[in-house]
Amino acid sequence: MMTARPDIAPATPGSPPRVGTACSDAAGRYRADITAGSLKIAESRVIADLLLRAVDEAGWKQAITKDNVLKARNPATAIRLARLIRQRLETTSPELWRMVCDGTVVVATHAVLAAAVKHSYLLGDFLDLVVRDQYRRFAKALTKKLWCDYLEDCRGRDPQMPQWQESTTRRMGSSVFQMLAQAGYIKDTRTMLLQRAHIIAEVIGYLERNHEDYVLRCITVGT
Secondary structure, three states: OOOOOOOOOEOOOOOOOOOOOEOOOOOOOOOOHHHHOOOOHHHHHHHHHHHHOOOOHHHHHHHHHHOOOOOOOOHHHHHHHHHHHHHHHOOOOHHHHHHHHHOOHHHHHHHHHHHHHHHOHHHHHHHHHHHHHHHHOOOOEOOHHHHHHHHHHHHHHOOOOOOOOHHHHHHHHHHHHHHHHHHOOEOOOOOOEEOOOOOOHHHHHHHHHOOOHHHHHHHOOOO
16 A cells, blocks of 8 residues: 655635645545546636636626636536636645746646645645656556556545545546646556656746645656
């Protein structure tokens, strides 16, 4: 069984994640909310802009459900996606929001990845434990079996982890592999060929200045 990594302090249960804290379920380490989407860079730019402008709740509702700034298929999807992205970004600070909003595609991608890792131990630990191990073994590609085995190991670190349905675990795995492809750890989600992901210095610097050791360790597994 793989070794557990140090935790990041969770946000207060029942409240939105505080800036600079991880979003962790009060009942355990792992949650299934990553099924809601991959890194969603374009949508994250929109949400980062709303956060930077400190839009109030009325303005937020106007933008998300009435103006449909996320270009979602329906209001329910827009609300769900906006909630996920907002929770991710609110684990970080306005400095990173600006990278997401105004940075190049690469900067924004790596900044969103950092927020996603801080928001989800399920993603972070997969990078830190499984992907890192595959690099060390000089593996050519990731496999779906690695994800299934990883989830079994997760229960050893978090006995309170929910018993997810098979369809949920597949969706979570799909979301994680999409994120890895977007960030450059794998070539694509079809072959899942491993490649070295070189995280942009701007994001590395942000994480170092803010003592985000766990996130930094997770996203630099390929270096």
